[in-house]
Amino acid sequence: MLVHGGVSAQTQQETVSSQEEEPAAAPEPPRVQVPTSTTLDELIPQSAVEEAEDWARQGVGEPERAEVDPEAVAEAAEDGLEDAPDPAIAATLDGFEIPEPQRLEPDPDGEVLAEIDAPDLMQFPELEEFEVSDELILAFPADNDAFPERTNFLERFRTLSTVEALESGDDTVPQLAARARADEELLLEMLRTYGYYGGEVARQLSGGRRGDNGDIAGADIDPQVRFDILPGERYSFGAIDLGDLVSAPDSEELRASFAIESGDPLQSDRIVEEELDLRVALGESGYPFAEVDAPSLLVDHARNEGDLSLPVQPGGKYVFGGVQSSDPDFLSGRHLSRIARFDNGDVYQTSLQADLRRAVIATGLVTSVAVTPREIEPPEGGEPGQVALDVEFDRAPTRTIAGAIGYGTEDGLKLEASWEHRNLFPPEGALRLRGILGTREQLASVTYKKNNFRDRDQVLTVDTYASDIETEAVDARTLGLRGTFERVSNLLFQKPLSWQVGAEVLYTDERNRVEEGEPGPRQVYTIGSLFGSATLDASDDLLDPTSGYRITGFAAPEVSRSLGETTYYVRTQADASYYQEVGTTVLAGRVRAAAIVGAEAFEIAPSRRLYAGGGGSVRGYAFQAIGPRDEFGEALGGGSVVELSLEARIQTGFLDGAIEVVPFVDAGSVARSSRPDFSVIQYGAGIGIRYKTSFGPIRVDVGAPLNPTEFDAPVVVYVSLGQAF
Known part of the structure; x- marks a missing residue:
C-alpha cells in the first residue's frame, strides 16, 4: 500500500519487504533516483553560473534522484490509485506539514456591518420618447407621476438646447457630439432647477457612420443624439429663513406673500418668483427702505432637502408725507402732488411712486425724471414714519415750430404752420398759434391749454x-x-x-x-x-x-x-x-x-x-x-x-x-x-x-x-x- 504524510520512501520499501516471505531472494532491481535538492542553488551547478551559454547549449544534466521502491508503486496501482502521484513529487513533499489554523477572535464591527442592508439595484423605468428635432430625442419615464414637470421641462429645453440650434448636414457629427456634451450638462442643471438633485442623464450618439470603403452610400448618414432622463426622487424645501422679516408690524401678511413652506417640492424658479412677490409686497405695504439680499440654498443630500435662506431687512413702515420738486418755478411740488395718485398719510406704495414718475414724463416738459423717497419722520411707538418723494428732473425744450404741406382728394392743397410754447404759463399752461392756407380751407387760431x-x-x-x-x-x-x-x-x-x-x-x-x-x-x-x-x-x-x-x-x-x-x-x-x-x-x-x-x-x-x-x-x-x-x-x-x-x-x-x-x-x-x-x-x-x-x-x-x-x-x-x- 501507499503511505501518505511523513513516511519516507525508504520506510515504504522496508515495510513492503517485510511483508513478502519468498524462499529465495531475487536480485534487487535498479533503484529510481528522486531529486533531493530543495533549493535553487543546489539545482543549478556552479559550471552553469560560470559558463551559462555552454551549459544552456548542452542541456541540463540528470539531477540526482532519490530511490523509489517499484513494488510500492505497483502496490499503489493495485489499490486503485490510478492517478498515483509522481514518486519524485512525493519524495519532495516528504516531511512537509501544514499547521492547523488558529480560530480567529470575532470582529466587533462585524455585527454592525451585517445589519446594513445591501443597496437595492435601481430598476430602469419604461421610457417614452419625444422627438425634439431630427437630430435630438429626449426620453422620459412613461409614468407621468415620476416626472410631472416634463411638459414644461421639454419646452424650456427646446429654447436652450445647443443641439436644437444645429442645422442638419452630413458634416455635423463632431459638432453634434460637442453640443451633445453641452446639452447633457444643461439637462442635469435643469433637473436640479426642478429639484431633482439625484437625477441622471444618459447620452447616446448614433448615426453619421461611413461605409467600409469610405463612402456614405448605404450608411446611416444622419447623426442623432438621444438623452434618457432619469429624474429620481424630487427634493423638498427644508428650513426657511427670512431674516428679520418677523420684526415688521405686518410680518404675517408679508410672510404669506412668500408662498414657500417647508416640505414643498424644491424648484429654483419658485425661489425667484416668490422673492419677487415678497419684494413687491414690501414695496406695496409701506416699506420703501426694505432690503432683500440674494437667496442661498443649502442642499442636504442625506435628507433630500434644501434649506433656504433669504435675508430680509424691512427697514420700517412709512406713509406718504408730500412731494418736493427740484425746480419749483417750472413744475411746483404742489402741482406734482396734484397729479400724484396718493394723498398725504396714505401708506407708501412703490407702484404709486413709479406712477408719479410716469405722470411727470407724460407732461412732455422733461427729458429725465428720478423719484426718490426720503425719510422726514421715523417710525415711533408702533406708528409708521413719513417719507417725502423728491422729484428731480431736467427741463425739455418747451417751444415747438412745426409745418406741413400736402395734398388730398378731400382737402386739396394745404399749407399748415404752428408755434407752441408748452409751459408759457407754469405749470403746464401752453399757448399755441396755428394757421392754414389751402385751396379749400383757411384758418387762424389761438389756443390756450392747461394740462x-x-x-x-x-x-x-x-x-x-x-x-x-x-x-x-x-x-x-x-x-x-x-x-x-x-x-x-x-x-x-x-x-x-x-x-x-x-x-x-x-x-x-x-x-x-x-x-x-x-x-x-x-x-x-x-x-x-x-x-x-x-x-x-x-x-x-x-x-x-x-x-x-x-x-x-x-x-x-x-x-x-x-x-x-x-x-x-x-x-x-x-x-x-x-x-x-x-x-x-x-x-x-x-x-x-x-x-x-x-x-x-x-x-x-x-x-x-x-x-x-x-x-x-x-x-x-x-x-x-x-x-x-x-x-x-x-x-x-x-x-x-x-x-x-x-x-x-x-x-x-x-x-x-x-x-x-x-x-x-x-x-x-x-x-x-x-x-x-x-x-x-x-x-x-x-x-x-x-x-x-x-x-x-x-x-x-x-x-x-x-x-x-x-x-x-x-x-x-x-x-x-x-x-x-
Whole structure:
C-alpha cells in the first residue's frame, strides 16, 4: 500500500519487504533516483553560473534522484490509485506539514456591518420618447407621476438646447457630439432647477457612420443624439429663513406673500418668483427702505432637502408725507402732488411712486425724471414714519415750430404752420398759434391749454379761431370760441372711462354751395351750444386695438338764431366698435347712429347738419358726399345718419410684422328727417396698408364706391395716424 504524510520512501520499501516471505531472494532491481535538492542553488551547478551559454547549449544534466521502491508503486496501482502521484513529487513533499489554523477572535464591527442592508439595484423605468428635432430625442419615464414637470421641462429645453440650434448636414457629427456634451450638462442643471438633485442623464450618439470603403452610400448618414432622463426622487424645501422679516408690524401678511413652506417640492424658479412677490409686497405695504439680499440654498443630500435662506431687512413702515420738486418755478411740488395718485398719510406704495414718475414724463416738459423717497419722520411707538418723494428732473425744450404741406382728394392743397410754447404759463399752461392756407380751407387760431388742470389727466382748453372752409356741401366763414374741460386717455394712461364737457359760440356766414344751379345766398347764423360726451373703453390699445370694445355717447343742446328766428334742437350721436383677434388677424367692426331732434334740417345751419363719407365714415366717398341732394346734385345734409364698417387687419410678417393689409367694406345712409329711413344706402370697399410705429399705425386706405353716383370719384385715398376706428 501507499503511505501518505511523513513516511519516507525508504520506510515504504522496508515495510513492503517485510511483508513478502519468498524462499529465495531475487536480485534487487535498479533503484529510481528522486531529486533531493530543495533549493535553487543546489539545482543549478556552479559550471552553469560560470559558463551559462555552454551549459544552456548542452542541456541540463540528470539531477540526482532519490530511490523509489517499484513494488510500492505497483502496490499503489493495485489499490486503485490510478492517478498515483509522481514518486519524485512525493519524495519532495516528504516531511512537509501544514499547521492547523488558529480560530480567529470575532470582529466587533462585524455585527454592525451585517445589519446594513445591501443597496437595492435601481430598476430602469419604461421610457417614452419625444422627438425634439431630427437630430435630438429626449426620453422620459412613461409614468407621468415620476416626472410631472416634463411638459414644461421639454419646452424650456427646446429654447436652450445647443443641439436644437444645429442645422442638419452630413458634416455635423463632431459638432453634434460637442453640443451633445453641452446639452447633457444643461439637462442635469435643469433637473436640479426642478429639484431633482439625484437625477441622471444618459447620452447616446448614433448615426453619421461611413461605409467600409469610405463612402456614405448605404450608411446611416444622419447623426442623432438621444438623452434618457432619469429624474429620481424630487427634493423638498427644508428650513426657511427670512431674516428679520418677523420684526415688521405686518410680518404675517408679508410672510404669506412668500408662498414657500417647508416640505414643498424644491424648484429654483419658485425661489425667484416668490422673492419677487415678497419684494413687491414690501414695496406695496409701506416699506420703501426694505432690503432683500440674494437667496442661498443649502442642499442636504442625506435628507433630500434644501434649506433656504433669504435675508430680509424691512427697514420700517412709512406713509406718504408730500412731494418736493427740484425746480419749483417750472413744475411746483404742489402741482406734482396734484397729479400724484396718493394723498398725504396714505401708506407708501412703490407702484404709486413709479406712477408719479410716469405722470411727470407724460407732461412732455422733461427729458429725465428720478423719484426718490426720503425719510422726514421715523417710525415711533408702533406708528409708521413719513417719507417725502423728491422729484428731480431736467427741463425739455418747451417751444415747438412745426409745418406741413400736402395734398388730398378731400382737402386739396394745404399749407399748415404752428408755434407752441408748452409751459408759457407754469405749470403746464401752453399757448399755441396755428394757421392754414389751402385751396379749400383757411384758418387762424389761438389756443390756450392747461394740462392736469386741478387733477390728474384733466385738461382745460380755450380755443378762438377764424376759418373759411369749403367742403362738398358747405361754404362757411366762421368766427368761433370754444372751451372744453375733459378727462382724457393718453398713450401712457388709457382709461376705461373718459369724458368731455364744453360750450361753444359761433358766428358763421355760410351757404349751400349751389341752389338752383347758382351759388346760394349767404345766411348768417349765431349758434350757442353746450355739449358733453363719455367713452367706455375696454379695448387693449388706444391707437391699435386688437380686442375689446368701445362705446361713446354724445349730446349737444343748441340754440340757433338766423333771420330773426330762433331754433332749438339737440344733436346726438352714438358710436360702438368691437375688436376680436383670430390668429394673426384682427376683425374689427363699427356702427354709428346720429340724429338731430327738435328741428327740421332746413332750419339748421348747413355746417351743423349730418353728412356721411370720408376717411372716418364711409370710405370710397369724399368728405360729406353722402346724403340727400337737390335737383342740381348739391348735398343738402340731413337730420339722421347710420353707418356701418367692417375690416380685417391681416398681419403679413413683412418688416418684422410692421406691415398689415386691411380689406374693408363700409356702408352709410343719410335721411332728411331725424328718423333713419334707409331709402338710399351707399356702399364702399377697398384695401388699406398699415405701417406700425412706436406711436401708432400710419394708415393709408384706398377706397372705391360700390354704387357710385355721378358726383363720386372712382377712387379716393385717405392718409392718417391710427386705425380708422
